[in-house]
Amino acid sequence: MPHVGSEIDANFYRLIHRMIVTPPGGQNGDRRSEPRAPYRVAQRVAPWDGTRFPDESEFVPVQCHDLTRAGFSFLAPAEPPFRTLVVEFGTAPDVLYLAAQVLRSVPVVCHASGAWMRKPGLDDTTLLPEMHGEAGRPMFLVGCRLTRRLRKSI
Numbered sequence: 001m002p003h004v005g006s007e008i009d010a011n012f013y014r015l016i017h018r019m020i021v022t023p024p025g026g027q028n029g030d031r032r033s034e035p036r037a038p039y040r041v042a043q044r045v046a047p048w049d050g051t052r053f054p055d056e057s058e059f060v061p062v063q064c065h066d067l068t069r070a071g072f073s074f075l076a077p078a079e080p081p082f083r084t085l086v087v088e089f090g091t092a093p094d095v096l097y098l099a100a101q102v103l104r105s106v107p108v109v110c111h112a113s114g115a116w117m118r119k120p121g122l123d124d125t126t127l128l129p130e131m132h133g134e135a136g137r138p139m140f141l142v143g144c145r146l147t148r149r150l151r152k153s154i
Helices: 010-019
Strands: 042-047 060-067 071-076 083-089 094-110 115-118 139-149
Touching: 071 094, 083 139
Parallel strands: none
Antiparallel strands: 042 060, 042 083, 060 071, 071 139, 083 094, 094 115, 094 139
């Protein structure tokens, strides 16, 4: 299978170029082959069976966390019950649909300020850590690899 970069058109590269600013100080401990950048934008995702493009009603909004040429991550209230998905990037009329594979899902605690931390190994979600007196809510940070561009049939 060709590298994901060869399958995504110039519009996607322009989209990423507008969104990515390499953080100062490098990527300490980052195992990714592509630099990642914060991408705190709401987008939509839908489960994908690998054949049929999802119906409009199957898309749900998610809060994205970061973005690279090869993948992205988002926050979800529960661990996704699917392994492949379609992500909708952009806004009309410049909407791009990409297939992605869920690589990992990590429990985290999110705060209203936007800060988050890995969830401690607690079974009782009422004992979530506080940050500056602000209680957190349990979420999942879902990391995905982009696999190919999709076209929505009309």
